[in-house]
Amino acid sequence: EVQLVESGGGLVQPGRSLRLSCVASGFTFNDYAMHWVRQAPGKGLEWVSAISWNSGSVDYAGSVKGRFTISRDNAKNSLYLQMNSLRPDDTAFYYCAKRGVAGTYFDYWGQGTLVTVSS
Amino acid sequence: EIVLTQSPGTLSLSPGERATLSCRASQSVSSTYLAWYQQKPGQAPRLLIYGPSSRATGIPDRFSGSGSGTDFTLTISRLEPEDFAVYYCQQYISSPYTFGQGTKLEIK
Helix, strand or coil, X not given: CCEEEEECCEEECCCCCEEEEEEEECCCHHXXXXXXXXXXXXXXXXXXXXXXXXXXXXXXXCCCCCCEEEEEEHHHXXXXXXXXXXXXXXXXXXXXXXXXXXXXXXEEECCCEEEEECC | CCCEEEECCEEEECCCCCEEEEEEECCCCXXXXXXXEEECCCXXXXXXXXXXXXXXXXXXXXXXXXXXXXXXXXXXXXXXXXHCCEEXXXXXXXXXXXXXXXXXXXXX
């Protein structure tokens, strides 16, 4: 059974940093690109970032480029999102998501971790 | 950036009825690069359809997807009580991988 478990969310002041983690199980982690998708409370879904299976390629939404850094540790089956210079509009549930077999859709999602940016 | 527009915003139907949800893209996403998700309150999204007519693992056959180019449809043939939720489309032909704003399917 595929499982993705996020952690690291919480309340943080504007301008500060936070690091999210996602631990994967139930599939061969280093075979797949991984993504972060976020959802502000009561709002729609926004793709945030992607990383290839070997960390050779990364990609970001324009809204987070230059502030967020995605990384992974295949030995630990783990995905990370380092978030710097946080803003109130970064407040959201952050989901870790696995790339599908046949394309960049998301066939498995974690339960999400809530990041609240507020003073 | 490809913008996806879903309609209607809210759809009110009764169990047993047929639901038709629309997703229109601002530019072509080919016949392949469109997915649909279901999200219930307090839960993560769940993949329903990709490609745009292939059902994900465990998805019942009352869910079907169709379309190509810029116009896509998710059809639920006979609504079950557990189908009332928010539905999102997503394009994956190019980054950023955008989502529609969602259609809320509510019980009439």
